[in-house]
Amino acid sequence: TCGICVEKCPFDAIEIINLPQELQDEPVHRYGENAFSLYGLPAPQEGQVTGILGPNGIGKTTAVRILAGELEPNLGRHEEEPGWDEVLEAYRGTELQDYIADVRDGDITIARKPQYVDQIPNSFDGNTRQLLERTDERGALDELVERLSIGPVMEQSIDDLSGGELQRVAIAATLARDTDFYFLDEVTPYLDIGQRVTAARLIRELAEEEDKSVLVVEHDLAILDLLADTLHVAYGEPGAYGVITSPKSVRNGINEYLSGYLDNENMRIRPNPIEFEEHAPRSVTRADTLVEYPDLTKSYGDGEFSLEVEGGTIRENEVLGVVGPNGIGKSTFAKLLTGNLETDEGDTDLDLDIAYKPQYVTIDQHMRVDAFLSSITDQFGSSYWNTEIAQPLQLERIMEQNLSDLSGGERQRVAIAACLSDSADLYLLDEPSAHLDVEQRVQAAKAIRRFAEQQDATVMVIDHDIYMMDLLADRLMVFDGEPAVHGRAGQPQEMRDGMNEFLANLEVTFRRDERTSRPRINKPESQLDRQQKDEGEYYYAP
Ligand code: ADP
Ligand code: ADP
Numbered sequence: 001t002c003g004i005c006v007e008k009c010p011f012d013a014i015e016i017i018n019l020p021q022e023l024q025d026e027p028v029h030r031y032g033e034n035a036f037s038l039y040g041l042p043a044p045q046e047g048q049v050t051g052i053l054g055p056n057g058i059g060k061t062t063a064v065r066i067l068a069g070e071l072e073p074n075l076g077r078h079e080e081e082p083g084w085d086e087v088l089e090a091y092r093g094t095e096l097q098d099y100i101a102d103v104r105d106g107d108i109t110i111a112r113k114p115q116y117v118d119q120i121p122n123s124f125d126g127n128t129r130q131l132l133e134r135t136d137e138r139g140a141l142d143e144l145v146e147r148l149s150i151g152p153v154m155e156q157s158i159d160d161l162s163g164g165e166l167q168r169v170a171i172a173a174t175l176a177r178d179t180d181f182y183f184l185d186e187v188t189p190y191l192d193i194g195q196r197v198t199a200a201r202l203i204r205e206l207a208e209e210e211d212k213s214v215l216v217v218e219h220d221l222a223i224l225d226l227l228a229d230t231l232h233v234a235y236g237e238p239g240a241y242g243v244i245t246s247p248k249s250v251r252n253g254i255n256e257y258l259s260g261y262l263d264n265e266n267m268r269i270r271p272n273p274i275e276f277e278e279h280a281p282r283s284v285t286r287a288d289t290l291v292e293y294p295d296l297t298k299s300y301g302d303g304e305f306s307l308e309v310e311g312g313t314i315r316e317n318e319v320l321g322v323v324g325p326n327g328i329g330k331s332t333f334a335k336l337l338t339g340n341l342e343t344d345e346g347d348t349d350l351d352l353d354i355a356y357k358p359q360y361v362t363i364d365q366h367m368r369v370d371a372f373l374s375s376i377t378d379q380f381g382s383s384y385w386n387t388e389i390a391q392p393l394q395l396e397r398i399m400e401q402n403l404s405d406l407s408g409g410e411r412q413r414v415a416i417a418a419c420l421s422d423s424a425d426l427y428l429l430d431e432p433s434a435h436l437d438v439e440q441r442v443q444a445a446k447a448i449r450r451f452a453e454q455q456d457a458t459v460m461v462i463d464h465d466i467y468m469m470d471l472l473a474d475r476l477m478v479f480d481g482e483p484a485v486h487g488r489a490g491q492p493q494e495m496r497d498g499m500n501e502f503l504a505n506l507e508v509t510f511r512r513d514e515r516t517s518r519p520r521i522n523k524p525e526s527q528l529d530r531q532q533k534d535e536g537e538y539y540y541a542p
Helices: 060-067 083-090 097-104 117-123 128-135 141-147 163-176 193-210 221-227 250-259 330-338 369-374 383-390 408-421 438-454 466-472 495-506 527-535
Strands: 037-039 048-053 110-113 181-185 213-217 230-237 241-244 289-293 296-300 305-309 312-315 319-323 354-357 426-430 458-462 475-482 486-489 510-512 519-521
Touching (some): 048 193, 083 097, 128 141, 141 163, 181 193, 221 250
Parallel strands (some): 037 241, 354 426
């Protein structure tokens, strides 16, 4: 080997064809002999949002700890640590020079939003108001609370918040601080599209109007595209080394990342491109009916929330996408189908076995991944299961770990595998994209589709990542109404009609990137935005 790779060469090369320039230089930091090394640093800029796009486990947190002045980089030398002056010398003449000088002088303050908001209740006792009031340094809290719709949960204990509420509270708490540097590690998990767009706007306003430096890691490409001014691509071998490239334009950064080839670096980071095939919405063949459900209604308590569902059918072998804001009754509908919840009106004696992956994955028993999965299916370890489930969901590496030690993304992949390994009439996955990186989302989408096709299975997927939905779904069921008050769902419909109805509610249109066909959100009121709205083509514009 060339001495970099611990296991298999990630470039699939015995003879190293093009060793990245960065790896020929010294790293910024190496944790120890043969330990993880980080090459390159992101360059935060005042007044700008800088994005990082890449997988987990390749040094984002390490980079941020360096930029926050918490970790003194050793430039790969362990015997004689270089100290900040030498680090500054190494960065003289780069975008980072001034920033590193400030870090050396102890002049940088930082606010950060952790990746896994589910863990916040473990470290905080108290209610939302108490948490937020501690962070209100800019006097912007009231506006943040208002725009992120946190008002209704201000007096609620942090322990009782849902994932989506925790995510919004964590974003507000971070943006309310008054610091030089803000780092947000994934803003979209558990948020619906409207909330994602709002969060992106608030982050942009902080950078633009307050002249702050903001660094974000985000895997929802449509949102990253809206959010960032410049982008660093991150690549490497998780656990072994990570490389953070020089800044690119957001469009080029995303396109190069997807293509698997970095132009400036002359570097292949993945054997195959991630294709954003521009397919016409799938036309649905007349499949048999799995289940026909009547008009349903359900309300909770004294009618604080009520849901109306128009009767419809779910077809055999289809992937039915379900979209709509949070708190609108999507999970309630799912529970009505399972018979775990009784309807007020409408007979749901459907006699369906449902395998369910909840939105908030809570598997954390003290049990190994392989033991857990083999307890669900006797297919475990078969060549079918290995190729169709374990491989696309990248489970091989984590089989021997304990469920309780898994990261959020790892837990998500195990939970998807567990759901698809069950034997059921209907497979229901709630937000499978949460905490997966871009490549994992595409792999998971493909695995779920193949599963439906090859196992003659029927799958329902609730998700807010619009591109993942497009990749996955044959038809779409759209929920709308007023969150937490009243929800309404129409019948499942074809993708084009469904996307148009859903995006019209949100007043968001998408265009296709010329080079890669990837969907991009149009600027509100731009010419394309107005034209597409006039034509009623919100997503599959010709
Ligand atoms: P990311 O934020 O991209 O998920 P991190 O920066 O947290 O990645 O970690 C990158 C790699 O560095 C991981 O393999 C991690 O195990 C390793 N690492 C992190 N901190 C230390 C440390 N203090 N000592 C040794 N290795 C570490
Ligand atoms: P979604 O899945 O679209 O986010 P849900 O179906 O989970 O929405 O919830 C819809 C509304 O019903 C929310 O306001 C939620 O707080 C409320 N709700 C859900 N379950 C219950 C329950 N068991 N009792 C009272 N209210 C509930």
